[in-house]
Amino acid sequence: MDMRGAGHDLESIIDQAIALLDDIGLPDLSMRRLAGALGVAPSALYWHVANKQTLLAALADRIVAEAAPADGVDTTALALRDAILAHRDAAEVVTSSAALGLSSGAIRERFHAAYTRAGSSDPARAAAVAEQFLLGHTSLVQQRIQAATIGAYDANPRDVDTSTRAEFADGIAALSML
Template sequence: MRDSGHSLESIVDASLALLDDIGLPDLSMRRVAGALGIQPSALYWHVENKQTLLAAIADRIVEEAPAGGGVADVAWSLRSALLAHRDGAEVVVSTAALGLGSGALDRRIREACASAGSAEPTRDATVLSQFLLGHCYLVQQRMQAAAIGAFDAAPADVAAATEADFAAGLGALTRYGS
């Protein structure tokens, strides 16, 4: 088998573009290969399986969030990155649930918690990560429901309408979590 000439980076680029266009349920190795103009078997030079590819996509989504800042800054930038991609939260949630990927989301939040003086930065980061991922997953589900008329809002308005809830939840967790 010969190399396709593609890199993991170009495969993730194409996969993320497809994710944004068609969503996670329709994202397949065959579709990614088709978008790249290669045979599906050529993808396996770079990724072991679809879960490995999804982990690389999740890492890319998290990398899009600016690094650094306080706990709230980190949480808000990660929220923006997750919501910037169709099914972005679901990809990151499934990757985290299976212990795949680089763990960058948890690491960023843990570092912010430690810098803020948390007595238990790992525990606090776990709780904040779960809140962030759950919130973003719920928002994206509402956006998808709104797109088909099953939720009374415009899809573009859902994320903005839930900002106050995110701020309140983040405030409660950082105020009472210790």
């Protein structure tokens, strides 16, 4: 079945992929499973995405775009953190897309704008460091949440995000002194 005939576009594909990501996680998110959820043949997805990594980059961009608008460095960082932690395995999706240069670069752009508004002497450098800190932190938090879910980390999975929020804010504040 042709994706155009099924009424799907890239946005609806991303919507369904995020729903699957939240429901089953990244390891089980396949092009075949996504096509099945959309009611189309797997080959129909390739009208809109070249491959799974391209799909994941689109997911990463959508997740980052969900971050609430913010002006300050700290509010920008917390908004990006919240957007990433709102979705299961999103830290891995966003980090891998950034590492491979497939994402839009919106994280760095948002940090660059915030550091520029804050009067940073080197907003590009500050943005790069803040992006790396954000991606590392959210990866650590999501790994702890997953481990707590299966009993391998001594915490309630719902409390891991909350218990690490202040540490993250302290880290961003320390980076702002650069």
